[in-house]
């Protein structure tokens with residue numbers, strides 16, 4: 001048997017250290033040998049929870065099954081580890097000492113036959129890996145990551161256009177992932193609103209934020225689907241603080257009613273994710289007479305966020321995440337064209353113009369709401385395989401299926417902007433794969449200041465107009 005005993009000290013509460021470490025989905029963030037991990041049991045992390053962790057071997061990789069066999073939150077967790085190569089018992093103790101947390105990690109490995117004979121030869125390497133993992137865990141729990149900035153490689157790719165576009169695929173995600181820092185901030189007690197949580201990126205975002213313990217308000221429009229999503233997420237994650245709010249977000253009366261309900265409830269909002277969206281291939285108007293892309297993709301998030309400003313401000317430090325699209329790189333802000341007309345209608349253009357508008361709004365709000373402690377950022381997910389892409393862009397979906405990101409990969413930067421400590425250090429930026437990126441790949445799409453002012457005035461004015469009409 002090989003025994004490992006390592007200790008680290010971290011200047012964080014015992015509860016937070018325990019919560020992060022006992023959730024073994026986090027292992028790829030701190031153990032350099034692990035590169036994939038998932039929870040395979042339903043419910044909260046606790047007695048009997050199981051995780052599958054894939055680790056590198058000198059040749060290939062190995063799947064480890066971790067089962068929690070003792071769970072005394074927040075002071076001790078024991079995991080039984082099984083694989084074809086070895087069994088292990090990991091026991092991790094968390095003790096409060098002089099305002100810090102001491103983490104003692106004990107692991108006993110036993111190689112299976114016929115590999116047991118190699119134990120002596122493997123011992124030094126195993127102990128070295130253990131030490132390195134504990135250094136990684138300390139770094140993760142210290143949670144003192146540098147503020148986000150664009151890497152020189154990404155900046156160069158954006159300048160060269162095509163390499164920049166190639167990063168929209170799953171390869172961009174894989175490339176980005178290599179540089180990411182651990183995300184160990186605790187979301188307990190934080191209220192987060194996610195729109196469009198019934199499928200695709202919104203659902204993946206809601207699941208991950210629920211796993212991390214946030215209190216969730218999920219905005220959906222279909223009551224049956226909303227009920228199913230809430231109960232599925234509660235079962236999967238064991239997080240009971242999840243509820244749905246119903247609203248068709250392309251209808252301003254429903255947006256206003258939603259905002260009124262949230263304002264009446266008075267719960268400060270730590271994070272608002274404006275994710276709901278759709279690309280309409282046919283021109284159409286809503287029951288309120290608004291062109292539907294404009295209503296759903298720009299006016300709706302503008303109006304909801306503006307209305308919820310008091311609750312965002314009340315949170316002290318809050319974040320707004322606007323989900324835009326790489327498609328907006330093709331369009332220049334043209335305020336007089338935000339509401340598409342039926343003649344020569346092109347759904348992708350109408351969509352891209354509104355997403356461009358929301359990106360400019362993001363930059364403007366970031367400046368004017370800094371004093372209120374509200375950080376506002378936009379992100380685009382690259383190309384992700386979601387029901388929305390499959391139904392709106394079937395040819396694109398068929399052509400690119402093999403290089404599309406999963407919904408979870410597409411949603412990663414939404415979750416990171418909502419959760420990571422360092423993500424609140426910048427505001428008014430557009431992110432892809434946790435990096436602030438340029439808002440223009442082409443110089444011809446750059447708008448001037450008067451056009452930006454016109455946009456903000458137009459949206460303000462629009463609110464007055466529809467309020468009067470109502």
Ligand SMILES: NC(=O)c1ccc[n+]([C@@H]2O[C@H](COP(=O)([O-])OP(=O)(O)OC[C@H]3O[C@@H](n4cnc5c(N)ncnc54)[C@H](OP(=O)(O)O)[C@@H]3O)[C@@H](O)[C@H]2O)c1
Pocket residue numbers: 195196197198199200201202219220221222247248249250251275276277278279296323324325326327380381382383384385386387388389410
């Ligand atoms: N997937 C990508 O590659 C990609 C790329 C760039 C940008 N985006 C953006 O990412 C966001 C999420 O898209 P997705 O790909 O995840 O698509 P999706 O699977 O179709 O999800 C869209 C979500 O928005 C909701 N929604 C649409 N219209 C709504 C309305 N009128 N009222 C309330 N909710 C409404 C949908 O609800 P229902 O289930 O009721 O329809 C669904 O929950 C969108 O803003 C999209 O523009 C996605």
